[in-house]
Every structure is written in C-alpha cells, then in structure tokens.
Amino acid sequence: MTVQARLSWADVRDEVRARILNRTYAPGDKLPRDEDLAAELGCARTTVHRAMQDLTLSGLVERKRKGGTHVRADPVTRATFEIPITRLEVEQRGGRYGYHLISRAMEVTPLPIMARLGLPEPARMLRVKALHLADSRPYMVEDRWIDLTSAPEILNVDLSRDSANEWLVRHKPYSRVDVRFHAVNAESDSARHLATEVGQALLVIERTTWIGRDPITTVQAIAAPGYQLTAKS
Amino acid sequence: MTVQARLSWADVRDEVRARILNRTYAPGDKLPRDEDLAAELGCARTTVHRAMQDLTLSGLVERKRKGGTHVRADPVTRATFEIPITRLEVEQRGGRYGYHLISRAMEVTPLPIMARLGLPEPARMLRVKALHLADSRPYMVEDRWIDLTSAPEILNVDLSRDSANEWLVRHKPYSRVDVRFHAVNAESDSARHLATEVGQALLVIERTTWIGRDPITTVQAIAAPGYQLTAKS
DNA sequence: GAAAATAATATGTAGCTACATAATAAAGTC
DNA sequence: GACTTTATTATGTAGCTACATATTATTTTC
Numbered sequence: 001m002t003v004q005a006r007l008s009w010a011d012v013r014d015e016v017r018a019r020i021l022n023r024t025y026a027p028g029d030k031l032p033r034d035e036d037l038a039a040e041l042g043c044a045r046t047t048v049h050r051a052m053q054d055l056t057l058s059g060l061v062e063r064k065r066k067g068g069t070h071v072r073a074d075p076v077t078r079a080t081f082e083i084p085i086t087r088l089e090v091e092q093r094g095g096r097y098g099y100h101l102i103s104r105a106m107e108v109t110p111l112p113i114m115a116r117l118g119l120p121e122p123a124r125m126l127r128v129k130a131l132h133l134a135d136s137r138p139y140m141v142e143d144r145w146i147d148l149t150s151a152p153e154i155l156n157v158d159l160s161r162d163s164a165n166e167w168l169v170r171h172k173p174y175s176r177v178d179v180r181f182h183a184v185n186a187e188s189d190s191a192r193h194l195a196t197e198v199g200q201a202l203l204v205i206e207r208t209t210w211i212g213r214d215p216i217t218t219v220q221a222i223a224a225p226g227y228q229l230t231a232k233s
Numbered sequence: 234m235t236v237q238a239r240l241s242w243a244d245v246r247d248e249v250r251a252r253i254l255n256r257t258y259a260p261g262d263k264l265p266r267d268e269d270l271a272a273e274l275g276c277a278r279t280t281v282h283r284a285m286q287d288l289t290l291s292g293l294v295e296r297k298r299k300g301g302t303h304v305r306a307d308p309v310t311r312a313t314f315e316i317p318i319t320r321l322e323v324e325q326r327g328g329r330y331g332y333h334l335i336s337r338a339m340e341v342t343p344l345p346i347m348a349r350l351g352l353p354e355p356a357r358m359l360r361v362k363a364l365h366l367a368d369s370r371p372y373m374v375e376d377r378w379i380d381l382t383s384a385p386e387i388l389n390v391d392l393s394r395d396s397a398n399e400w401l402v403r404h405k406p407y408s409r410v411d412v413r414f415h416a417v418n419a420e421s422d423s424a425r426h427l428a429t430e431v432g433q434a435l436l437v438i439e440r441t442t443w444i445g446r447d448p449i450t451t452v453q454a455i456a457a458p459g460y461q462l463t464a465k466s
Numbered sequence: 467g468a469a470a471a472t473a474a475t476a477t478g479t480a481g482c483t484a485c486a487t488a489a490t491a492a493a494g495t496c
Numbered sequence: 497g498a499c500t501t502t503a504t505t506a507t508g509t510a511g512c513t514a515c516a517t518a519t520t521a522t523t524t525t526c
Contacts, residue, residue, distance in 0.1 A: 009480085021406050021444060027404070033505090043481085044480065044481045044482070046482080047480060047481080049509095052507090064488080066488060066490055066491095066504085067506075068505095068506060069506090069507085074318055074403070075402055076316065077316040078313060078315050079313070081412075082292070085307055170306070173254050175250065177466040178463070178464075179463070179465075181464075183416035183436040184416075185418075185432070185433065201416040201418040202434065203436075229414045229415070230412070231412040231413070268476080276510080276511085277510060278512095279510070280511080282477075282479095283509090283510090296476090296477065296478090297477080297518080298520095299474085299475055299476050299517090299518060299520055300476075300477085300518090300519065301477080467526105468525105469526085470523100474520085474521070474522085476519090476520100478516075478517070479516070480515085482512080483511085484509100485510085486507100487506105488508095489505085489507100490503105490505080491502100492501100492502080493500100493501080495498105495499080
C-alpha cells in the first residue's frame with residue numbers, strides 16, 4: 001500500500017469540505033488562494049480550481065475574482081431532482097404502465113396559462129388532458145397546453161395511444177425549463193380521475209419548457225395521493 | 234466588429250445543443266468524438282470536453298469511455314432548487330420576518346423519524362417545533378429532530394429567540410442532504426398554527442442532513458397555503 | 467468454437483503555460 | 497478631499513501534453 005501518487009480534484013474538494021465542516025475555515029472566512037492551497041496540498045492550481053468549482057456549485061463557498069474564496073455565511077440547501085418520462089417513472093418503480101387520453105381540443109389560452117408561458121396575448125393551442133396509470137390504478141393526471149408553432153408535428157400523433165408527455169420529451173428537447181410545486185385540494189374532476197375524494201391534498205407539479213424564447217408546452221401534473229418527490233444533493 | 238478570437242466551452246455547448254435541438258444529432262445518435270468536434274469547431278479537445286460535461290450534467294447527452302457520446306433517447310428533466318434560511322427567504326420576498334418557538338423537548342425517535350435518519354435503533358433527540366412568520370402571518374411550521382451527538386452546542390442556544398433552522402444552517406454544514414416533497418391535508422395542529430382550516434392542502438418539505446454518516450437533523454416543514462417552490466434548469 | 471489474453475480507442479483527468487477578466491487597492495489629478 | 501486613472505491581484509478560461517481508465521474489438525490459445 002503506497003501513498004496515492006496524485007491528488008484528484010475530488011480529493012481536494014473533500015479535503016476543503018472537511019476543513020469547512022471541522023471549522024478550520026469557518027462560515028464567512030476567507031480561504032487561501034488557489035495557488036497557496038495547491039502548494040500546500042501538492043497539486044496544480046487547476047486541480048484546486050476544479051475542486052472549488054464543485055464546492056461553489058453545491059453552495060458551500062462563494063468565489064469572486066480578486067476577492068478570493070469565502071465560506072458562505074448563509075449557506076443554501078441546493079438539491080437536484082429528476083423528472084423522467086412518466087412511463088419510465090412508473091416502470092422504474094416496478095409498476096405496469098397504463099395511459100388514457102381524457103380530452104384533446106384546440107382552445108384559447110386563459111390568463112394563467114399565458115402567464116406561465118410568458119405570452120403577451122392569447123393564442124389558440126392544443127390542450128390535452130390525460131391520465132397515467134400504474135398497475136391499472138391512477139398515478140397522475142396531466143393538463144397540458146402545447147404550442148403548435150413550436151411543435152406542429154404533434155397533430156400527427158395519435159394521442160389516444162401515445163402520451164404527449166413521452167412524445168414531447170423524446171422529440172422536442174427544450175433549452176429551458178421551469179418547474180414549480182404546490183399543493184391543492186382535489187376538486188371533483190381530479191378526484192374522479194385519481195379515484196380519491198374531493199378535498200384530498202394532492203401534489204401539483206407545474207412544468208413549462210421553452211426552446212430558445214419560444215414556448216413549447218406547459219403542464220400541470222397532479223399526482224395521486226401518497227406521491228412523493230425526492231431530490232438529492 | 235471582428236470574429237470572436239476564441240470559442241469558449243459555453244459556445245461549444247450552445248452549438249452542440251443547437252445541433253441536438255435542430256436534430257442534426259437526433260435522440261439516440263452518436264456524436265462525433267471530442268477530438269473531431271474540436272477540429273471542426275477550431276478549438277482544443279479540453280474545451281469540447283468541458284462543454285460535454287455540462288451537457289451531461291443537464292441530462293441531454295450520455296458519455297461512456299470508448300463508447301463515445303450519445304444524445305439521450307429518454308431525456309430527463311433535471312432541475313435544481315434552492316432552499317435558503319427561512320428568514321432570508323421571507324426577507325427576499327420583501328416580507329418582515331417573525332419567529333415563534335412552539336415547543337422544545339427531549340423525545341425518543343419514533344419509527345418514521347428513525348427511517349428518515351437511517352437509525353438502526355431509537356435514540357433520544359431534541360425535538361423542536363417552531364413557526365416562521367412573514368409580516369406577522371404564518372409562513373411555515375417546522376417539526377424538527379436534532380441529533381445531540383452531532384450538534385450538542387444547540388443546547389446553549391436560546392431557541393425562543395433564534396430559530397434552530399438558522400442556527401443549524403449557519404453552524405452545522407452538512408455533507409449530504411435529502412429533500413422530499415409531498416402534499417398533506419392540514420390536521421388540527423398545523424391548521425391552527427398556519428391559521429387555516431382543517432383539511433386545507435399544504436405542501437410539505439421534508440429535509441434530512443448528515444455529516445458523513447452521522448445524521449444532524451431532520452425537519453418536516455409545512456408551508457402555509459399558497460406556498461410555491463420554484464426550480465430552474 | 468468458446469474462453470482468455472491482448473490491443474485499440476474514446477473519454478477522464480492532472481499538470482503546465484499563457485492570457486482574460488473583474489474587483490480591489492493605490493496613485494495621481496483637479 | 498472627492499474623483500479619476502492606473503496598477504495589482506485572484507479567479508476564470510483556453511490550449512497543450514501526458515497519461516489513466518473503461519470499454520469494445522481483436523487476436524490468441526486450448
């Protein structure tokens with residue numbers, strides 16, 4: 001067993017994080033310059049730089065040119081979550097996926113939808129409501145608006161067979177996404193679709209995607225009772 | 234106005250993303266080798282590498298040694314959110330922050346809490362319930378368990394003045410965090426604290442932090458009606 | 467012809483240099 | 497003394513080289 005030949009940037013990150021955790025560098029403190037840390041630890045400045053980038057990303061330190069690196073005094077909890085295609089999400093949990101189209105129609109966007117999409121004026125869009133099932137039980141209902149300027153091909157898709165969710169994710173990569181969570185009491189429609197009672201608390205995931213400045217779609221997905229969304233650092 | 238002297242990794246990322254968006258590289262396709270792309274675009278392989286790392290992080294492509302880079306066929310929506318100290322969150326929204334300690338006691342961890350913390354057997358921990366206010370109106374109630382092995386100094390803190398949330402975030406940096414969201418119907422306690430009716434749908438944010446393998450704290454924060462959590466890509 | 471050993475290959479990473487950039491500090495100007 | 501200009505400095509980034517590593521492809525061996 002020999003000493004490790006080289007320090008990787010991950011090693012440096014772990015070392016610096018350890019020092020922050022054991023208060024060698026306390027919140028608000030200024031860290032040594034990358035160059036000095038590199039000299040001390042016996043690696044190149046680029047390696048320290050790479051490590052610092054990672055710590056910046058996870059919200060532990062703040063860096064400024066000339067100003068140096070500081071341990072954040074007001075750390076934020078920063079976490080990342082993933083929302084896969086709903087079919088895959090169900091299958092990953094070991095369930096059998098089912099899909100049911102509820103409705104499909106051209107409609108004029110009401111104000112809240114315009115706000116979500118950032119539209120200055122109303123537009124006619126394709127509105128699709130659908131139900132996702134896991135083992136024949138309701139899993140999630142979605143109420144979606146699709147901009148036909150960005151995704152005209154959706155008209156050729158048989159939405160009674162294939163979900164707009166899957167088609168869009170597969171065929172319309174976006175450059176920007178906005179995700180919001182909140183809770184609602186089930187009203188009669190969603191209660192019926194999700195086979196629960198009116199008033200039941202439900203998690204709502206609102207997702208809007210753009211390609212450049214052009215909106216593609218916005219969905220309000222309401223999950224069945226018990227649904228939990230997980231994020232990790 | 235001259236041509237830009239050099240391509241930055243962000244330029245390369247944008248170019249590759251544009252090609253994915255306009256289906257020059259379609260989902261599932263294999264991208265050129267970093268080296269070839271570098272030659273084509275007129276930059277170094279390291280620059281392409283950096284760009285590809287970013288695209289990998291955002292879930293657009295997948296890379297494997299020797300296997301090359303592929304456009305993901307099943308893209309995931311990957312987004313990051315931040316949870317600041319509650320006081321700062323209120324102040325950032327332009328509100329006046331208030332805090333009220335509800336209760337503080339040593340208790341033995343019940344099963345659900347043990348599960349959250351990953352404890353094999355029950356332990357006595359400090360349980361703190363508190364209310365955060367914005368402009369004198371309820372903003373969030375938290376029900377927190379604190380491991381005194383990891384954070385014994387919390388006993389010296391006057392929790393009727395200072396929130397455990399703020400003290401912990403400032404003094405106990407963690408190395409791992411787990412965040413979960415779900416919706417609940419308000420029961421009598423939370424309804425009373427949040428000044429709403431029993432049954433009202435509320436967003437629950439459950440957060441657990443560890444330092445190495447040792448748990449620090451786990452909180453169940455229930456937000457007042459109307460609360461919305463935002464994430465971005 | 468199947469299994470094992472070997473070669474080939476694309477990405478991953480570390481080190482170096484050089485220069486860009488932003489923020490601050492110092493010096494100079496009226 | 498307040499304002500402007502000029503240095504200084506720490507991080508940010510690009511290019512290069514060299515080598516590590518994980519797969520896949522090929523060849524060898526029995």
